Amino acid sequence: MRRLLALAGLVLCLVLAWVAPSMAQSGGDADSSQPSVLEGTLRVGFDQFFAGVEITVADQSGTKVGQAVTDSEGQWSVTVPGAGAYRVTLDESTLPEGIGLREGFESTVEVAVTEGASRAVVFAVGEAPKGTPFGERAAQTVFNGLKFGLIIAMSAIGLSLIYGTTGLVNFAHGELVTFGAVIAWYFNSSWGELNLIVAAIVTMIVCGMLGAGLETGLFRPLRHRRLGIFQLVVVTIGLSLLGRQVIQLFFGAEPLPYTDFQVQERWEFGPWAVTPRELVTVAVIIVLLLAVGMMLQWTRFGKATRAVSDNASLAEASGINVNRVVLMVWAMGAALAGLGGVFQGLDTDIDPFLGFQLLLLIFAGVELGGLGTAFGALAGSLIIGMSTEVSTLWISPELKFVVPLAALILVLLFRPQGLFGIKARVG
């Protein structure tokens, strides 16, 4: 739990209102024979639920119409007499010690419910703010930002190298990240119960093979058919939808946790309190990024990759096996993306949207740095990671993804080529 506290400063509790989106199902006509229900879940993050909290429902005139107590999973529901507006009150004195309503939220909310429908009611509760000094919180968010930025940077390598060598913008890259996270979960928590470190290595191999398979089975033939850039982008969007749904089909939409390294004692370094898990994450990624950088700079394969990025036809004419280079880039990029998914899954929880959410930030990082620049992509990713986490000092953690995306749009307004890109006239 302290992990989440450190992450968010103030942990957000949400009643997930999975009101089935109206566009998703058309078969569900409102059935007027069913009673109207108000319901909700009291929880913080995905693993802390509050039982025994009293909730009272009254109608507009103040007459009590129902009462409920949350169960062990924090859930409550009250059947109300019919359509109309109701006042739902949470008894704050029944909340556990140290937990309170978030600032700016009232213990009574008014909701309207229609006949035969169930309506989710949100009480935003979280750990009561403890008087951590601003400097300490700032230091902590900077570390979190560094870690998050590194995860983005590592996942971005594949995207940016594949773009560089083949010109493909892969919208399904996020699903490679998700795939890494769920495969590691499968080996770690479901089948085999491998140690997470072993599982992560196996995951990298599996993801690398998947990447190589996608290249040989799909993208290489498509390049030979000379599909336009737009068609290729749409193919990757289709793959992204397909991949996400298949992952959801097999692993469900509920968040999954890894078995290992969940509860760890924090080590104190001056203003920082860091778990060993986070230190290892940061160290491993830095080592891998250095290795990739050195490889691109000095090895034969690295030089070949850069040559193909520069000019594929020229590289081919000088005897470089372009297809082999692209294959290796796909395998390596997918393996690193998968590992990025494992680290991200350790940090948050694994759900089918993990990668897609990261994808937008990966794009933001790559674009911010300048499309097709290796160093720029790293710097851009770090800026994105930092701004995401540091912004939580001032704004609600729910909104933290807004900051990097808005920063991206602002930067492009003044420097369309990105921070480190070379100016070229387009449009």
Add this chain to the structure above:
Amino acid sequence: MDFDIIFGNAARAAFGPEAVILALAAIGLNVHFGFTGLLNFGQVGFLLLGAYGTSVSVATFGWSLWVGILVGLVLSVALAVALGFPTLRLHAVMFAIVTIAAAEIIRILIGSTDAIGLTGGPLSVSFDAGAFYDLNPYPDGPHDRYGVGTFEFTGQQMWVITVGWVLVALVSLVVFLIVRSPWGRVLKSIREDEDAARSLGKNVFSYKMQALIIGGVIGGMGGVVDAIKTSGADPNGFRPQVTFFAYTALLLGGAATYLGPVLGAILFWFLREWIESFLRQLTAEAWLPDAVADFLSGSEGVISVAMVGLTLVLLMLFRPQGITGNRIEMQLDAR
């Protein structure tokens, strides 16, 4: 296995309000992408503003529904202008990513707990669309049904879809007229070769901006229909995949054609609902092994969306021009 029910469900989805909404979103995208070559991946943002503009005006500010609709459409224009200025000069792929990001920013802001007072935040917002239903000419008793067999609608639904399809027809007509005009030919020339259009003295930026606004407002109308249909709006209904569904409909029917997006939207919902209903019926069959039935049941929606993804891939591989399109017009290189 009752195919009457399956086809009834599929036909209801194909001609119901969801198809109207998708058709409007796809017609808007057609103006952006099909005719101008703008890779707008944030169409859902226009729908969102149309829906929330209407809902919030009525629910929070207590304005009349008609004012609310106007607010929704004005907000769509505002988004197009705000989005166009920084991004229309970007590389096509960057434009795509920025538009996705912009739509996500709006969705996160509107759905956050900090916005509860204004938009309902994660609670979603609901309002009274009575002003619209008061005009309903169809008798709407509890037993009034319109249609044949399992393909039937209630009076209220009939009113929504009548207005909806008339709107789709009008919008399609307007798009047909403006794209056939000299103005439309400039749009197509920008799609084919921006530099050539510029060298002929056309203000490419201005034309792109106009296309972005027109397509955005059409998307906004889709949002308005969504708001009226559900008497409210929910942030979860406006995820980025809605844009991709609109692309699927557009590409299925044929981009850069006039009826393609409408046909595509109808087909999209027909097939998606058919698959979902079919699977739901299938899982109830006795001969199906329990393991398979357990695996499938509850995942019908997930599988049908997976099929959307597969359709997109297969379409691009084997028939990029869609059902009615012209293959040459889809040879876009989107530089």
